[in-house]
Amino acid sequence: xxxxxxxxxxxxxxxxxxxxxxxxxxxxxxxxxxxxxxxxxxxxxxxxxxxxxxxxxxxxxxxxxxxxxxxxxxxxxxxxxxxxxxxxxxxxxxxxxxxxxxxxxxxxxxxxxxxxxxxxxxxxxxxxxxxxxxxxxxxxxxxxxxxxxxxxxxxxxxxxxxxxxxxxxxxxxxxxxxxxxxxxxxxxxxxxxxxxxxxxxxxxxxxxxxxxxxxxxxxxxxxxxxxxxxxxxxxxxxxxxxxxxxxxxxxxxxxxxxxxxxxxxxxxxxxxxxxxxxxxxxxxxxxxxxxxxx
Amino acid sequence: xxxxxxxxxxxxxxxxxxxxxxxxxxxxxxxxxxxxxxxxxxxxxxxxxxxxxxxxxxxxxxxxxxxxxxxxxxxxxxxxxxxxxxxxxxxxxxxxxxxxxxxxxxxxxxxxxxxxxxxxxxxxxxxxxxxxxxxxxxxxxxxxxxxxxxxxxxxxxxxxxxxxxxxxxxxxxxxxxxxxxxxxxxxxxxxxxxxxxxxxxxxxxxxxxxxxxxxxxxxxxxxxxxxxxxxxxxxxxxxxxxxxxxxxxxxxxxxxxxxxxxxxxxxxxxxxxxxxxxxxxxxxxxxxxxxxx
Numbered sequence: 001x002x003x004x005x006x007x008x009x010x011x012x013x014x015x016x017x018x019x020x021x022x023x024x025x026x027x028x029x030x031x032x033x034x035x036x037x038x039x040x041x042x043x044x045x046x047x048x049x050x051x052x053x054x055x056x057x058x059x060x061x062x063x064x065x066x067x068x069x070x071x072x073x074x075x076x077x078x079x080x081x082x083x084x085x086x087x088x089x090x091x092x093x094x095x096x097x098x099x100x101x102x103x104x105x106x107x108x109x110x111x112x113x114x115x116x117x118x119x120x121x122x123x124x125x126x127x128x129x130x131x132x133x134x135x136x137x138x139x140x141x142x143x144x145x146x147x148x149x150x151x152x153x154x155x156x157x158x159x160x161x162x163x164x165x166x167x168x169x170x171x172x173x174x175x176x177x178x179x180x181x182x183x184x185x186x187x188x189x190x191x192x193x194x195x196x197x198x199x200x201x202x203x204x205x206x207x208x209x210x211x212x213x214x215x216x217x218x219x220x221x222x223x224x225x226x227x228x229x230x231x232x233x234x235x236x237x238x239x240x241x242x243x244x245x246x247x248x249x250x251x252x253x254x255x256x257x258x259x260x261x262x263x264x265x266x267x268x269x270x271x272x273x274x275x276x277x278x279x280x281x282x283x284x285x286x287x288x289x290x291x292x293x294x
Numbered sequence: 295x296x297x298x299x300x301x302x303x304x305x306x307x308x309x310x311x312x313x314x315x316x317x318x319x320x321x322x323x324x325x326x327x328x329x330x331x332x333x334x335x336x337x338x339x340x341x342x343x344x345x346x347x348x349x350x351x352x353x354x355x356x357x358x359x360x361x362x363x364x365x366x367x368x369x370x371x372x373x374x375x376x377x378x379x380x381x382x383x384x385x386x387x388x389x390x391x392x393x394x395x396x397x398x399x400x401x402x403x404x405x406x407x408x409x410x411x412x413x414x415x416x417x418x419x420x421x422x423x424x425x426x427x428x429x430x431x432x433x434x435x436x437x438x439x440x441x442x443x444x445x446x447x448x449x450x451x452x453x454x455x456x457x458x459x460x461x462x463x464x465x466x467x468x469x470x471x472x473x474x475x476x477x478x479x480x481x482x483x484x485x486x487x488x489x490x491x492x493x494x495x496x497x498x499x500x501x502x503x504x505x506x507x508x509x510x511x512x513x514x515x516x517x518x519x520x521x522x523x524x525x526x527x528x529x530x531x532x533x534x535x536x537x538x539x540x541x542x543x544x545x546x547x548x549x550x551x552x553x554x555x556x557x558x559x560x561x562x563x564x565x566x567x568x569x570x571x572x573x574x575x576x577x578x579x580x581x582x583x584x585x586x587x
Contacts, residue, residue, distance in 0.1 A: 042415070042421075110311070187299040282402060
């Protein structure tokens with residue numbers, strides 16, 4: 001587990017030896033706060049820009065404190081947008097992120113269960129097949145994958161957005177690792193009781209995997225939400241744009257001035273869902289991160 | 295490792311793996327096979343037929359000065375992204391580790407940028423450095439520095455590096471912080487009793503103990519810089535000025551979709567495939583041996 005609480009040895013005088021006191025402690029806090037401010041500055045600036053007017057931005061320097069046009073800019077972004085209302089793009093992103101997260105978890109749970117709890121013809125081949133899919137990000141095979149999706153007539157569809165991105169085996173591997181740690185006695189008992197495999201899967205394996213499923217959900221949701229290249233290729237109609245790829249489409253081509261307040265409001269809207277997921281499920285997120293990189 | 299207790303039957307397990315086989319087959323193996331196949335051909339200008347050229351596409355690519363330049367650009371870019379994302383993260387993690395109280399709060403705040411998509415990060419940094427309205431570029435102008443990443447190669451590279459590294463600082467911070475928290479206190483206290491000052495302890499004891507984490511992060515950050523920074527580059531520079539920020543993944547896109555040079559794009563995909571394969575092997579071999587969390 002990441003970041004376990006360090007056991008404080010506060011009662012022993014020696015403990016103070018390596019912990020900072022007084023001015024050094026304040027110095028450390030000051031450096032941390034400075035670090036946080038620097039890291040946060042781009043987000044802060046985007047937020048400020050989303051609350052002021054276009055003339056305030058285009059005559060630099062723009063203000064560094066929020067203005068009074070929050071409601072106006074966000075309403076304009078959500079319900080008018082530039083090419084398409086941002087509310088539509090948010091919905092598309094939500095469908096895509098949920099589809100990828102839930103779809104990948106579902107097919108991986110099933111196949112990991114089969115690999116761990118059965119001996120069937122082709123099992124080893126299958127295992128190596130999914131191992132290979134671990135290695136190739138979609139960025140590397142974009143042209144042929146695009147052709148396949150176009151061939152099925154799936155351009156500008158949710159299926160086209162979702163399916164190619166669930167064709168990777170990270171989740172299968174994670175579940176396999178976890179299922180291997182489930183005590184054999186449980187399967188033995190289920191078998192003796194005459195329980196069918198799927199009964200065992202639903203009653204025992206699924207409930208035991210709850211935490212892993214949740215941790216993986218957090219990681220996959222963010223992965224799906226933050227996709228850029230793939231939606232850029234296969235959504236040619238603005239109605240199907242996702243918010244992350246749609247922001248770039250809001251910049252005018254040529255020399256016109258971009259509608260900065262609306263673009264920045266959209267950027268803020270694009271980061272709110274993943275930030276909420278990460279911050280509110282911090283423990284699960286860190287666990288998922290550490291697990292999925294192992 | 296294998297289960298000793300298994301269920302009987304083969305129809306059910308085949309049905310269970312079927313969805314994954316189907317999706318991987320249609321959207322992964324077939325396209326990957328196509329990429330390899332297409333890399334051996336040159337389509338005619340009308341796309342009606344194509345001519346078998348064997349390894350001709352690869353020979354052409356490797357002698358193409360733009361492709362070689364893209365390799366160099368990628369090397370510089372990924373080295374810089376790795377450095378710029380790891381060094382500040384390590385510094386912040388060391389600072390947070392010195393705190394008994396408040397470290398959790400800082401961690402919560404520092405996680406934020408990780409959730410921001412690379413493409414959105416690109417837009418945020420573009421906004422700050424925009425040549426007409428950017429706040430940072432304006433203040434640089436006041437200081438007498440004329441910032442223009444649209445024309446200046448080095449500034450364009452600097453901007454995409456910083457925008458790409460920004461979100462990764464969160465990620466690296468989490469791993470470094472977790473690793474620092476698991477460094478045994480007794481070792482550090484023993485060194486303190488021997489009179490070693492903070493930075494001496496850091497460089498002689500803590501840093502060597504962090505080396506498994508550091509190496510792991512090196513590999514994953516290089517993989518990130520190679521394959522997941524497309525959004526940053528597309529939003530900020532679109533590979534320009536000229537080709538100054540065209541990394542390999544961007545070139546696959548630019549040649550395949552913009553330039554419609556399918557044979558070359560497919561050959562580039564195959565080369566990248568080899569690169570990913572090598573990086574994955576390094577990662578797996580290493581992870582199996584050393585990383586303990």
